[in-house]
Amino acid sequence: MSSSRSTGTTLGQPPKPASCRDVVARFGDLLDGDLERDAYLAVQRHLRQCAPCAAHLAGCQATDHLLRWAFDADGT
Ligand SMILES: [Zn+2]
Numbered sequence: 001m002s003s004s005r006s007t008g009t010t011l012g013q014p015p016k017p018a019s020c021r022d023v024v025a026r027f028g029d030l031l032d033g034d035l036e037r038d039a040y041l042a043v044q045r046h047l048r049q050c051a052p053c054a055a056h057l058a059g060c061q062a063t064d065h066l067l068r069w070a071f072d073a074d075g076t
Contacts (some may be wrong), residue, residue, distance in 0.1 A: 006042050020046075020050060020052070020053055023042075023043050023046045023047070023050070024053060024056060026039060026043055027056070027057055027060045030043055030057070031060060031061060031064045
């Protein structure tokens with residue numbers, strides 16, 4: 001009797017600023033300073049609310065630093 005079934009309309013889907021996957025995928029550009037300002041801000045905002053991603057970025061930064069250090073063997 002009750003035939004009030006809502007058809008699958010996608011309503012009220014909030015625009016996701018950045019998913020974890022999105023953010024992680026941008027780490028390379030972020031570390032290279034290659035991100036556009038909007039993307040950079042979106043990533044930063046995500047990192048503030050997402051501990052796993054922040055930790056992951058810290059790991060990437062450490063690795064990046066080590067790699068640069070290894071390649072930059074110019075002696076000192
Ligand atoms: Zn995340």
